[in-house]
Amino acid sequence: MRFLLLFIAFHFFQISTAQLLSDHDKNYTRADSLRGSLRPERTGYDVLKYDLYVKVIPEEKYISGVNKITFKTLEELPKMQLDLFKNMKVDSITYKGKKVKFYREFNAVFIEFEQPIQQKKESTLNFYYSGKPIVAKTPPWDGGFIFTKDKNNEDWVSVAVQGTGASLWYPNKDHLSDEPEEAEIHIAAPKNLVAVSNGRLLGKEKVDENYTQWNWKVTNPINNYNIILNIGDYVNFSDHYKDLDLNYYVLSYNLEKAKKSFKEVTPMMDCFYEKIGPYPFPEDSYKLVETPFLGMEHQSAVAYGNGFNFGYMGRDLSGTGVGLNWDYIIIHESGHEWFGNSITAKDIADMWIHESFTSYTEAIYIECRWGLEKALTYLNGLRQTMVSNDRPIIGDYGVNSEGSGDMYFKGANMINTLRFMINDDEKWWEILNHFTSAFKHTTTDTEAVVRFFEEETDLELASFFNQYLRHTKLPELQFKKENATIYYRWKTDVENFKMPVELLTNQKEIRITPSNSWQKLDKSISKENLQVNLKKFYITTNLNEVLNRRDHRN
The missing domain is CATH 2.60.40 (Immunoglobulin-like)
Structure with a gap:
């Protein structure tokens, strides 16, 4: 989503972030390799669980906490890499009750064990940290914390770090290829406010006279940048869709607006359940959480900041009028629950797997509500307004490199083209349902996705995907x-x-x-x-x- 917002900002406003979009000189550094590559210090272990405790002091823009990281060694492990931005302090790291040695290189933290941990051992280490995390200047166009005030002058805090990296604010293995199987997020916040995170609320408890800790648990795999916190003067209301719990957290004075606006979730679920399969995280519920930035696909706690309006901040990205019939942020960010959150790219270079399919869900929703012609009108409009065809959609592997922003709307039109190549709608929807079920809760790559669609269609599709994804010119x-x-x-x-x-x-x-x-x-x-x-x-x-x-x- 972050790259999409940069891309849209460029097209609509021509603001300074346009330089970021064109900055692709490929002069990669050691820091890029440490963040983006897989070496023995990362591949030697599999993360099983993050148990994160963090206290947020809004007035000081300061956080402190510990991540209790449970992992299983896949081979003998003398040294492991975790990640935490260099501006944050590593207070200590303990293993089996003892402090361990570590050293830092850029945003990487290398932990050296007295004795190598043997293969197939399940272990836990505690990573204590603190500091003032990077504050986003124009969220979510850049990654970081958001410390602001609502209209009632109450503190309102959130974080958005897609692309920038979850290690901006908590220690983890900051690579898409390794998702914890579960996570707990414990947020200590000022007692007059509510703290919302991913998954389900386990409960809250008093920390001291001024702070309350809110405890949340995710029981499904989750990628690092999706783990988040939101703190504000929230009120909660809920609903159900079939056997799925729907929960909404909005600022207290926006309750009535939200009750009206969020009714769109039900027809969206009707559409997506039919066309792309059931919601992939029912155990963790579905949530929309009002945030002080536009939006992000935070798993089971989708960030929403579109002002309860139709379109994208009141605009139609396609220029056709079709995009003004629905709330862009609800549909797009919720679509990511299937594509990006459940099906996740192993390397950020393959982010098209997240964004192309999710952008196509916008057209799926339009087709469900207003028919195929409206969906095609929308997709065709996006070709004119939102596609540059200036750089390949796939980025460079192993260096934390995203490809072109065309992964969104060029990618959506590519997926739509594939549909009509197949020329059998019943088969097409069966394939998409099978895709989301077969790849559910997994990390994957371009080759595996192409192979899946080839097997499902009995077509040779490598050349098709390569032309759209690895080259700028259309066929x-x-x-x-x-x-x-x-x-x-x-x-x-x-x-x-x-x-x-x-x-x-x-x-x-x-x-x-x-x-x-x-x-x-x-x-x-x-x-x-x-x-x-x-x-x-x-x-x-x-x-x-x-x-x-x-x-x-x-």
């Missing part, structure tokens, strides 16, 4: 005319590109399967009003130019 469907014969082919960066596409002529739909070699267009196909169905297929073509040139000569 070009080229036509040429020689005498009375029209020829066609694909012009692509990848070799052996073969993709079916739909032509329209006099309201008739005709499918052809071009390759990179010239083929003759069947003479029985009428040339009258002949066009490529660009609504369904995100490609470029010179067909109109060729036909107009013919008509001019005639």
Whole structure:
């Protein structure tokens, strides 16, 4: 979501963050490698649980706490890497009741054990820390803590760190490939306020005369940047969808607005349950939590800050009007529960797996509510307003490198193109349901996703995905005319590109399967009003130019 917001900010406002989008010189540093790569100090163990205790002092913008990290060694482990931003203090690290030696390099913390921990051992270490975490200047466009006041001058605190890294505010193995199987988050907050985190509330307890600790538990795997805290003058109301608990936390003076606005959750769940499968974290419930920033896909505690408005901050990203019929943040960030939270990329370079599918859920929701034509109108509008085709969607592996912001809306149009390549809607929805169930609660990569869709469709799709994900140019469907014969082919960066596409002529739909070699267009196909169905297929073509040139000569 953070990259999307940067991308949208660039397109709508041309603000200074545009420089961040174009800063892709690939001069990676040792710090990038420490954050993004997998070495023995990381691969030698699997995180099983984070048990995080943190006290937040809003007036000082200060936090302190301990993360009790339970892990299992996968091989003999003499040294392990955890991560905590260098501006934060490591107070101590203990293992088996004794302090252990450690040293720091950039944001990495290397822990050295007196004796290597043997393979297949389950252990727990306690990582005590404190300090003033980085404060976001323009959240969520940049990562960090948010310390602000609500309209009643009550403290309102949150955090958003997608991309920037969860180690900005708590110690962890800050890599997408390793999710804890469960987590507990214990937040000590000023006693007049409510602290909300992921999962279900276990209860609260008095810390001292001024602080109350709120205890939350997540029973499903969760990626690091999704673990969050929210502190504010919250009130809670709840609802149910089938067997799923729906919980909402909003500022006290926004209760009535939220009750009206959040009714959209029910039709959204109706749609998503049918089209992409059941909610993946029912044990942890579904929550929307009002935040002092626009939004983020925090698992089972979705951050919401869209002002209870339709659209994206009252705007339609597609420029078609269709985007003003629904609340963008509710739909997009909730879609991430399936794509990004349940199905998670192993490396941030593959974030398209999160963002392309989630951006496509926007069109799925539109189709459920207002029909396919409206969904196609929305997707086609996004091509014009929100796609740059300037850099590959996939980033560089092993250095914490995101790809292009086109992973959102170019990616959504790519997924939509795949749907109409298959040309069987019943099968398409079955495939998406199978995708979310087969990959549920797992980390994955591009190769595995491509292999899944190839197996489900019996199509060769590596060239299709490679063209859209690893190159900037769209597939070009080229036509040429020689005498009375029209020829066609694909012009692509990848070799052996073969993709079916739909032509329209006099309201008739005709499918052809071009390759990179010239083929003759069947003479029985009428040339009258002949066009490529660009609504369904995100490609470029010179067909109109060729036909107009013919008509001019005639």
